[in-house]
Amino acid sequence: MIHAAYLMPLLPLAGFVVLAVFGRRIGDPLAGWLGTATVAASFVVACITYAGLLDRPGRHFVQTLYTWIPVGGFQVKAGLLIDPLSMTMALFVTGVSTLIHLYSIGYMKGDQDYSKFFLYLNLFVASMLLLVLGSNLLFTFVGWEGVGVCSYWLIAFWFGRPSAASAGKKAFLYNRIADVGFLVAVFLVFERTGTIEYSGIFSHIGAIDPASRTAICLLLFAAAAGKSAQLPLFPWLADAMEGPTPVSALIHAATMVTAGVYLMCRINPLLGLSHTAQLVVASIGVATAFIAATIGCAQQDIKKVLAYSTVSQLGYMFLAVGTGAYEAAIFLMVAHAFFKALLFLGAGSVIHGLDNEQDLKRMGNLRRYMPLTTVTFVVGWLAIAGIPPLAGFWAKGDVLDNAFARFPVLWAFGLATAALTAYYMTRLSALAFWGDDRWREVLQAGPARHATGGHSPEPDHGADVGTGAHGGHGGLPHEAPWVMALPLVVLAILSFVGGLLNLPWHPSWAPLRWLGPVFGARLYDAHQSGATQWVLGVVDAAVAVLGLAVAFPLWTRRPERPALEPAVLQRSWYLDDIYDALIGRPGQAMAAFTATVVENRVIDGAVNGVGRLARLAGTGLRRVQTGYVRQYALGIVVGAVVLLAFMASRAWS
Amino acid sequence: MSVPGQWYLALAAVVFAIGALGLLVRRNVLVMFMCIELMLNAANLSFVTFSRMLNDIGGQALVFFVLVVAAAEVVVGLGIVVAIFRRRRNATADDLHLLKG
Numbered sequence: 162m163i164h165a166a167y168l169m170p171l172l173p174l175a176g177f178v179v180l181a182v183f184g185r186r187i188g189d190p191l192a193g194w195l196g197t198a199t200v201a202a203s204f205v206v207a208c209i210t211y212a213g214l215l216d217r218p219g220r221h222f223v224q225t226l227y228t229w230i231p232v233g234g235f236q237v238k239a240g241l242l243i244d245p246l247s248m249t250m251a252l253f254v255t256g257v258s259t260l261i262h263l264y265s266i267g268y269m270k271g272d273q274d275y276s277k278f279f280l281y282l283n284l285f286v287a288s289m290l291l292l293v294l295g296s297n298l299l300f301t302f303v304g305w306e307g308v309g310v311c312s313y314w315l316i317a318f319w320f321g322r323p324s325a326a327s328a329g330k331k332a333f334l335y336n337r338i339a340d341v342g343f344l345v346a347v348f349l350v351f352e353r354t355g356t357i358e359y360s361g362i363f364s365h366i367g368a369i370d371p372a373s374r375t376a377i378c379l380l381l382f383a384a385a386a387g388k389s390a391q392l393p394l395f396p397w398l399a400d401a402m403e404g405p406t407p408v409s410a411l412i413h414a415a416t417m418v419t420a421g422v423y424l425m426c427r428i429n430p431l432l433g434l435s436h437t438a439q440l441v442v443a444s445i446g447v448a449t450a451f452i453a454a455t456i457g458c459a460q461q462d463i464k465k466v467l468a469y470s471t472v473s474q475l476g477y478m479f480l481a482v483g484t485g486a487y488e489a490a491i492f493l494m495v496a497h498a499f500f501k502a503l504l505f506l507g508a509g510s511v512i513h514g515l516d517n518e519q520d521l522k523r524m525g526n527l528r529r530y531m532p533l534t535t536v537t538f539v540v541g542w543l544a545i546a547g548i549p550p551l552a553g554f555w556a557k558g559d560v561l562d563n564a565f566a567r568f569p570v571l572w573a574f575g576l577a578t579a580a581l582t583a584y585y586m587t588r589l590s591a592l593a594f595w596g597d598d599r600w601r602e603v604l605q606a607g608p609a610r611h612a613t614g615g616h617s618p619e620p621d622h623g624a625d626v627g628t629g630a631h632g633g634h635g636g637l638p639h640e641a642p643w644v645m646a647l648p649l650v651v652l653a654i655l656s657f658v659g660g661l662l663n664l665p666w667h668p669s670w671a672p673l674r675w676l677g678p679v680f681g682a683r684l685y686d687a688h689q690s691g692a693t694q695w696v697l698g699v700v701d702a703a704v705a706v707l708g709l710a711v712a713f714p715l716w717t718r719r720p721e722r723p724a725l726e727p728a729v730l731q732r733s734w735y736l737d738d739i740y741d742a743l744i745g746r747p748g749q750a751m752a753a754f755t756a757t758v759v760e761n762r763v764i765d766g767a768v769n770g771v772g773r774l775a776r777l778a779g780t781g782l783r784r785v786q787t788g789y790v791r792q793y794a795l796g797i798v799v800g801a802v803v804l805l806a807f808m809a810s811r812a813w814s
Numbered sequence: 815m816s817v818p819g820q821w822y823l824a825l826a827a828v829v830f831a832i833g834a835l836g837l838l839v840r841r842n843v844l845v846m847f848m849c850i851e852l853m854l855n856a857a858n859l860s861f862v863t864f865s866r867m868l869n870d871i872g873g874q875a876l877v878f879f880v881l882v883v884a885a886a887e888v889v890v891g892l893g894i895v896v897a898i899f900r901r902r903r904n905a906t907a908d909d910l911h912l913l914k915g
Binding site: 789791794795798 | 837907910913914
């Protein structure tokens with residue numbers, strides 16, 4: 162059974178190929194169903210493989226497909242590593258992706274590049290599975306890059322909009338910068354151990370000196386920071402909201418951003434031996450979590466709030482990784498995949514219902530009109546805010562407990578971030594679903610608002626849904642079709658009960674206990690008394706309730722509170738401006754310099770100079786060519802005389 | 815008594831110099847041709863002289879080649895001269911400076 166594992170990445174890849182060749186002919190909506198079916202089939206294969214893995218001793222299985230790069234001592238195999246960690250990832254990647262695919266069938270309806278969208282989505286999932294299942298660093302890197310390029314295509318999917326095109330470029334560039342770290346780490350690993358297979362690296366771990374261990378971990382963390390949007394490389398994730406909403410859900414929940422966390426978990430035997438690297442990872446994680454949470458408090462765009470909350474939650478995951486609590490990181494990742502996908506799809510439903518309105522200040526009181534979306538969104542909101550007994554409470558609690566045991570200072574920041582998380586998610590929900598019906602003018606104004614609104618609507622899409630499938634809503638927000646509603650319900654249920662995956666008292670049946678073999682060799686284990694755990698749990702819950710209680714009355718009553726939305730937070734700590742000033746401007750200045758000075762003066766100067774030199778020589782020398790035969794003859798005579806004189810002088814001397 | 819070889823060489827040098835000078839100073843194309851013939855024959859004379867002095871038949875053999883080339887050159891040259899005279903009366907060499915740079 163387990164030998165069918167190669168079908169997991171292969172099925173979405175086949176879907177990609179079929180859609181790439183016949184996509185336009187298959188068309189809307191069959192292309193979407195085909196894409197969904199391949200990913201769903203991949204999910205089924207993942208389930209079967211999971212069941213097969215249970216029987217295997219050691220719960221470790223490497224399926225070598227073929228030798229990919231045989232160069233002397235450098236043998237790279239195209240192999241799949243099946244173990245509890247990769248299977249947990251594969252399961253939720255395929256599972257959540259299936260739901261997002263299903264949702265996209267409804268959301269992308271009528272888009273002119275309908276089949277292309279599913280083509281990219283399928284390739285995205287295939288790349289992610291390759292990344293997760295690769296049995297060596299290089300094979301993982303293939304998936305890593307595949308995910309990067311698919312994110313570029315999907316974020317810039319509506320590339321007719323300049324903002325979307327530049328957001329795609331931004332995502333790609335940030336990832337490329339980070340990928341350098343990955344490559345250098347691979348070189349270093351090969352130089353030290355002579356292999357890049359995970360199993361080989363971990364059995365030769367003694368061959369790597371401590372300084373190189375730290376260097377490798379930090380380089381891989383640099384790559385992870387790019388992919389998973391950590392400080393200082395996170396601004397791309399907020400701009401990635403330019404893509405269609407299902408893409409945001411896919412990038413934020415199931416694929417892409419979890420890749421960095423997965424990579425750090427995958428190299429846990431190495432990371433566990435470097436205290437410095439762990440401290441760096443944990444500190445950057447918690448700093449990112451805190452800063453992103455503060456930014457999330459002041460954003461106006463519903464998707465931007467969710468984007469910063471993703472950054473913040475990823476920070477938590479890295480905090481857990483840095484603490485050595487890899488199980489907690491994976492737990493939060495899975496739980497986050499559930500509720501973040503839910504929140505994004507819910508936000509997509511809201512945006513869809515309001516004809517592509519994304520500004521929170523133009524929503525309000527939607528609970529009267531979109532009951533299903535509201536109920537599911539509320540589940541997601543309470544889950545991410547950390548209200549017991551939803552998934553977020555258990556997952557975040559797990560991370561914070563471990564942080565408390567290892568780095569109390571970081572734990573304090575984490576706790577503050579938890580309060581902020583509850584605050585900004587409550588603000589988001591209050592603005593969207595409670596308060597006054599501020600959307601009325603939006604819907605009545607019709608298409609004209611695109612010209613007046615200062616934010617980013619989705620024009621292609623807007624034109625399609627406005628006239629086509631949803632013309633009959635009569636100016637009121639409306640619920641989405643069932644293909645969009647079903648994933649919401651499934652994800653809401655998962656977000657509700659996701660905590661069962663790993664309860665703090667570790668019942669023997671908790672599925673994530675099962676990750677033990679992968680993280681078994683960890684040097685650190687949080688030993689806490691039951692009382693401490695209870696107290697910490699109560700503190701977590703209290704902080705969450707506090708954030709919620711502060712925000713809810715504040716933002717249901719009045720949507721405009723400039724004092725609580727300072728410009729520094731709206732502009733995300735001026736990080737974009739800082740990068741612009743530090744890198745963008747000098748880069749532009751350098752480009753302008755080379756364009757005007759180097760290009761015009763040096764290069765053109767050299768070319769023109771050669772030409773001018775030839776012409777000058779010509780004008781000088783043409784005087785010689787008088788056309789008078791006698792002068793030529795004189796020249797010959799003079800030459801002959803000179804030659805003769807020379808020879809004579811040689812002969813007589 | 816035989817005339818010493820140096821005299822012939824001196825004569826050849828003088829004839830060559832007259833030919834070269836004539837080529838430089840005269841404008842008439844026909845006269846310039848004759849000057850070229852003078853120079854060629856001066857060269858022939860020195861060839862023959864050296865041939866006698868060094869007892870080497872090669873020099874005299876070479877003279878035949880020079881004569882043949884000179885004859886061919888005269889044919890081509892006179893053809894050009896005739897063509898020029900057809901186009902314009904009393905053309906001098908200096909009028910033919912179309913190749914001026």
